[in-house]
Amino acid sequence: MSPRPPARRGACPAFLAPMETGDGLILRLVPAERAISPDQLRGLARAATAFGNSMMEITARGSLQVRGLTAETVAPLQDAVLALGITPRVGLAIDISPLSGLDPREVADARPLARLIREGTAGFAGKLGPKVSVVVDGGGAIGLSGHKADVRLIAVRSGADARWSATIGGGMPELLAEQEAATRALDALSRIAALGRRARATDLPGCASTPLANSGDGGTPSTPLGTFPLVEGRFACGIGLPFGAGAADLFAALADAADKAGARDLRPATERVLLATGLDAEGALAFAAEARRLGCLTAPDDPRAFIAACPGAPACVCAHFPARDLAAGVADALAPLLDGTVTVHLSGCAKGCAHPAPATLTFVGMDEGIALVHEGAPSGARGPVIAVDALAATLATLAATPHAPGETGRGLLARMQEAGLLAGLWLREGNDRPMVKT
Ligand code: SF4
Structure with a gap:
């Protein structure tokens, strides 16, 4: 077994110092080599069940997370990770493509x-x-x-x-x-x-206090779903966890599917994607088919690919509504607008863990209900708010607004915003429904 990484303060707060959330401690893990074997993923799923609450996640930056640990189960889980031969990244976070x-x-x-x-x-x-x-x-x-x-x-x-x-x-x-x-x-x-x-x-002196560097395209990432050619005639196949999360059983089933398809390894990737690499063309199709059967995203036009959602209530103590539980319904309701030009973020509070960058529509949990931010980040949330139980009906009204000829989903929303119709929907629902706080 590899030695446990030194518990240097701040070396890797996620792996060495898991964070408290509503459903216990959460441990974040980035494999140092970016890749783990199907066997290691199965082992991690077993450990997540034994020491956590069986919920696992892949984050927008491509980290693995195990939820629901207790103070007593953190060390056994860390030991289990090392015993599986997974070397966690410690020290500075350096992100490269998987x-x-x-x-x-x-x-x-x-x-x-x-x-x-x-x-x-x-x-x-x-x-x-x-x-x-x-x-x-x-x-x-x-x-x-x-x-x-x-x-x-x-x-x-x-x-x-x-x-x-x-x-x-x-x-x-x-x-x-x-x-x-x-x-x-x-x-x-x-x-x-x-x-x-x-x-x-x-x-730093000389570095303007402008936002930290991104590529300048507004920070909208591409989701690596589908098949990617690799060197030596092999392929990678990227599948998405619904809103980045799943039960340990799902991760184990994906590991089985990767084995069956002939994958060399599995790589957590950006935008909550899991990549199987080293496949032949047939294996890539087989892996995607099994992932689809398991309820995962396999194509970039899946409406769920445009939606980020944090765990929300009850998993996070800061949350004002069950963001992830509502996300599938939001994807269904807004499907007519999700043409690739629109990004949606459900954030249990103004912190915006799942997608700190601006989104076309951000729904933010506030004390009295859910606020809407158009083309902004959760930190920009102000009133009015609507009740949690009014969200589905409000979004159905929103999605029923007809497009002008040739208009994109984002264009339609911009037009509605300019005409005061988005705010109007929120005011209307917020005024005539009781506030529900979860
Ligand atoms: S955004 Fe708020 S509610 Fe959601 S996980 Fe982060 S702290 Fe919790």
């Missing part, structure tokens, strides 16, 4: 640069705050555009070579060779560490 090194479309393999940064920060990673992160995006099929990062490095073609566009905080990007990019990243990270554990890149 297909790095396997993706024929990538501009550069992100792993060597990520390794340089990991090794270079070994001496001071514990002085960095837990939210400090680095994105190393090799420019392949799975982009990391939705991830905020203190340091963002994106591979770009430069003649026959690759160079790295480096952005620190909200500053201007610079085009650098790999070694220079590592040096620039390490310099920024050591300066952040010197400012203390609350510091972020935007606190």
Whole structure:
């Protein structure tokens, strides 16, 4: 069994210091090599049942989570993870595509640069705050555009070579060779560490206090559902957990399906996706078919792919409504609008854990009910609110509004907002229904 990672304060708050939520402690796990075997996933599902409440999740940043632990079951679960041969990532969060090194479309393999940064920060990673992160995006099929990062490095073609566009905080990007990019990243990270554990890149002198770097496309990530060609004629198949969560039995069944389809490994990916890699074409189809039978998302146009939802009540003590429980109904109700231009977020409170970035429609739990934010983040929620039990009927009215010729779902919502119709719906429902607080 691997040694347990050192319990250095702040080294990896999620794995070493699980967080308290409404249904107990939650432990977050990022496999250091990004990949786990089907057998390891089955073992993790068994451990989640034995030591947690059997609920598992894949987050928007591609981390695995086990819910419902107690103070007494954290250490046994950590030991079980290590006994399975899974090495959890500790120290600084460095995100790369789960297909790095396997993706024929990538501009550069992100792993060597990520390794340089990991090794270079070994001496001071514990002085960095837990939210400090680095994105190393090799420019392949799975982009990391939705991830905020203190340091963002994106591979770009430069003649026959690759160079790295480096952005620190909200500053201007610079085009650098790999070694220079590592040096620039390490310099920024050591300066952040010197400012203390609350510091972020935007606190550095010369880095404007603009938002942390993303790719500049508004932070809307692509969901890696479907089949992706890999090197050597193999394929990866990405399937989505409904709203990022499922029972341990579902994860075990997906591990069985991956084995049966001939997968080499499984990789938690961005936007709550699980990728099976090393498949042949037939295996990719078989894995997707079984995942679909199990209720998972297998195509990017599944209405559920456009909806993010946090666990909500009762799983989280901060929640004002059962966000995830209502998400399937919201997907059904809003399906006529979900044409790929609209993103929807159900957030149990204004913190916005499931999707901190703006969405086209964000429903936010408040003291008295659910507020609506159009083209904004949960933190922008104000009144009016509608009662939780009025949501379904209100959304049905919303979705029944006819599109103008050629109008997208997002365009329709923008038009409704401009005409005061969105606010009107909320005012109407909020005024004539009793407030229900869950
Ligand atoms: S957004 Fe609020 S309710 Fe939802 S998980 Fe985060 S803290 Fe809990």
